[in-house]
Amino acid sequence: MKKKVKKLVIPILMSSICLTLPSMSYAQQTNSMIKVENTVSQYKNFTFDVNPETGELFVEKDGVRESASLPLPKKKVENLIRSNNCISWSYPDDQVDVKIEKKESYLSIKLKSTKSEGANEFTWPKVSADSYTLPLWEGKNIPSNDSSWKQFLGNQDFSFIESFSMRFFALNKSKYSIMYIADNMYNDNIHFTADSNIQFSFTHQYPSINKNKEYGFRLYVTDKNPVSIANIYKNFIKEQGEFKTLEEKAKENPNIRKLYGAPHIYFWNHPGISVENIKWDKFAQKIDEKFTNWIAQLLQVNTEDGSKDFETVMQDIKKQKSINKSQQKVIVDAINHVLQLEQLYNKDIFGGLGTQTNDLLKKGIYNLSEQELYTLNKELIKSKLTDAVDRINQWEQKESTDVLTDIKKSGINQAWIGLSNWANGLMNPKMVEEANKLGYLIGPYDSYHSIHEVGSRDWNTASFKDKTLYQNATISNEKGEKIEGFAGKGRKLNPTLSLPSVKQRVGDILQNNIPFNSWFVDCDATGEVYDDYSPNHITTEEQDVKARLERMKYISQEKHMVVGSEGGNDFASTVIAFAHGIETIGPGPWLDSDMGDKKSLYYLGGYKPTSPNGAVPEQLGKTIPIKPIFKDIYSNPIYSIPLYKLVYNDSIITTHQWGWGSFRIKDEIGNRMLSEMLYNVPPLYQIDKNEWEKNKSLIISYLKVWSPFHKKAVTKPMTNFDILSEDRQVQSTTFGKDMKVIVNFSNQDFKYNNEHIKAKTALVYDGKKKRILEVPKY
Known part of the structure; x- marks a missing residue:
């Protein structure tokens, strides 16, 4: 039995806060609906009722409340004003004004702080439902x-x-869903409780x-399925002017089309020289x-591990006839x-140098570009080892260019x-x-998130030429x-000062x-953003986000790069072309200490390679x-729904976070292939020469x-997205009008519309045209 809400008897007042609209009572009921992107999903009118003292809110459609x-907890209420389609009031103790107004197809809910100085916070709503449709990751x-x-x-x-x-x-209720769209995504926190069933509150x-002292929501009533929910959100994003298709982005940079049909490969090789050279x-x-x-001496000064291993080996090989692999x-x-150090050149060590080397030295080592420095240092090493090493080119x-060439010959065109x-x-x-000649996209990892006081080659993304940044x-x-x-x-760098x-x-x-x-x-x-209270550069979360977008936009537009980022949360949707992390971002030691324990079965792995002479780190x-x-x-498909793809499939290409690639989780590799097929997600591989041969x-x-x-x-x-079996193990997605995938994640065959769908198979x-993908054994 539902708790009866206490009714407050008040006169209806006209005010500048709530305007009377005689054509529609806020309690008027109707069954009319709005058609959203070819899916009848969004109910245009519905009843709402609220108790200002407790913030309790009800909606009602077709007699279902x-x-x-x-x-x-009950609060003191002042300035209560109710009109035909609007209600507003104040919480004097919290210094918060509330306004709920019925628009044509949704409730507009605003909560504004009136506190003149200092900070405060407010919690509303607190929600409960039979189940929740949440954009956690995908x-x-x-x-x-x-x-x-x-x-x-x-x-x-x-x-x-x-x-x-x-x-x-x-919130998925008995007959319909109630959907909240937040109009202020900054400084918000979701707190979950599960004393009995899961509930959560929004603060x-x-x-x-x-x-900006206001936050709020649009509240929609809609059909109880993810397609309806995603369509409402997609229309909202388009209304805000925040949706941009990949083809629209590709008109500005045609290289974006190289992402179409392209697996994502983190490519590892030892920069410089290999054992085989x-x-x-x-x-x-x-x-x-x-x-x-x-x-x-250089190793001792410039590396964390020092030179002990190198010195030991050099002593040992004096006594040996051969040099072993380790x-x-x-x-x-x-x-x-x-090879990466400016300090390598020493006139007492290196002599008899060639013309190219001397020309570079004449420039002055600290005037060289990074690429020129590496060219110089290779020449220096070659000058000492002469015919004991291959030609520099x-x-x-064999571990890099030859592997990429073989990938292309294998039929991987993009x-x-x-x-x-x-x-x-x-x-x-x-x-x-x-890589360019082969038609591939190729680019580096870069970061402006952290900064170290003393920079190093080992962590060069946290090193900056402007040495005042760390303090200022x-x-x-x-x-x-x-x-x-x-x-x-180190510290976190303020993005507004990074450009x-x-x-x-x-x-x-890029200079060479x-x-x-x-x-x-x-x-x-990722949405890991901050308010900065530093007196000389006070910055809000909103300004933080805008600065991050500005620097990615600079790399994209001014340098004509196909830009991607970690995460892919949709505030970046118009700027980036691809994202790593929406589809799978797994647990870590912060959730489970066993994952950081070298003795544990669940250890994530260290920095050593996965195979001898390989380059892909175990982790x-x-x-x-x-x-x-x-x-x-x-990973369990019974919980997964393609919410992000239903909104952004033709706008952003999303895949796994690099630490959780397609082959990462034991006994889940086949299921991940099926989910990549179902959701139209690129596989993500960690590849070096050894891993390519192993998994080719x-x-x-x-x-x-x-x-x-x-x-x-x-x-x-x-x-479209459909659940086709009661156990939710058989699912289908539709793209456009005539492209469709049906996946059977279960271990049992399944019949659907006269189709016999084998276990662990995608149609x-x-x-x-129809093709069948059967999960191979791994």
Whole structure:
């Protein structure tokens, strides 16, 4: 039985807050609907009723009355004004004004702080439902009584702008859904409780530094399915002028079309020289103790690990007839490290240099570009090792350029190639040039999120030429404390003060015409944003976001790069072309300490490679098991819904976060292929020469089905999503009018419309053409 709401008897007053519209009573009921993008979903009129003392809100449609907000502790109410379609009041103790007004097809809800100084916060609404449709990552349907979700969400706080990929949530009731779209995504927090069933509350902070003292929602009543909910949101985004298709973006930069049908590949190789480039039988003869002592000295000063391993190996090989593989790796790692250092040249060590080398030295080492420095240092190393090493233009080519060429020969015509660092490209420009010739996108990882006081080559994204930034451009919280950088190191850089450094860094990287055509900017689309209370550069979360978008727009428009970012939350939708993290962003040690424990079965992995002489770090490329609760939360298809794709399929290409690529989760690789097919999501691979050879046949067979479908479907909106079986294991998606995928995630065959769908299989329709994707064994 529903609790009866206390009625307040008041006269109807005219006011500047609530205007009377005689043509429609706020309690008038009708069954009329609005047609939204070919789906009858949004109910135009409905009853609403509210108790101002508790904030309890009800809506009613077709005689079915549902709670839109639970009662909160009773508050003192003043200035209560009710008109035909509007009600407003004040909470004097909280210094908050509330206004609820019936528009043509939704409720407009505004909550404004009247506090003149200082900060305050306000909690409303607090909600409960049978299940929730939430844009957590790609999208989730969460039953309120589900044990896994109760454990995961219970008593947890989520930043709204960071954790929700789009700015809405929906409550699924007995006959319809109630949908809230937030009109202010900044300074919002969602708090979940699960004492019995899952409930949550929405709290908005009114920071003292922010002049905008209002937040609110549009509340819609709609059909109880994700397609209806997504269509309402998509129409809202278009109304705001915030929707831009990939084809519209491609008119500005045609290279964006290279993403169509393209897998995303983080490509790993050792920048500089490889083990295979050294003739080890001759190397021992070329050892110059003065030279090796100089390398050891540079390592000692410029690396965290120092030179102990290198010095030990150099001592040991004096006593040996041959150099074993582990010793070879230590030597190569040492050479590759000093190749990056301005300090490598020493006139007492290096003599008899060629014309090109001397020309570079005449410029002055500290006047060289980064690419020129690497060219110089390669020449210096070659001058000492002479015929014990290959010609410089052959260095690392078997592990890089040759692998890319083989990928192309294997039938992969389009691909996004991501490098872990721009230095990998500047050290190996031949590889970047070849990727361009093959028709691929290739670009570096970049970041402007953290800054270190003392920069280093090992973490060059946190190093900036402007040395005043660390003291003068970093973020302070309300207490005046500096916000720590990633992994607790350094500080967070204020984005509003970063653009000159962005222009400087990007310009420096590109100054010798390295042909990068894509750029990945870490963190900028994640929603990890801040209010900065530093007196000299006070900044709101909204200004933080605008500055992040501005720097990505600069790289995109001024430098003509195909730009992507981590996350992909939709405030960045008009700026970026692709995003890593919407589809899968997995757990970590902050959720489960076993994932950081080297002795645990669930250890994420360290920095060492996944295979001998490989380059992919374990923490990115190792296939690992995850605990059952995390499989449920992040992978179980019964909870997953393509909310983001229903809105943005033809606007942003989204895939997994790089730490959770397609082969990452043990026993889930087949399911992830099926979900990539179903949701039109590019697979994401961590590849070096060894990983390519290991997974080559599997990747090729999958992409033969996935790539041609994605290439066409990504230019169309996702128009439908259906659950076809009671256990939610058989699902279908539709793109445009005649492209469709049906996936059977279960271990049992399934019949649908005279189609026999085998277990672990996808049926892929392109018009009248049908292909079958059977999950291969891995």
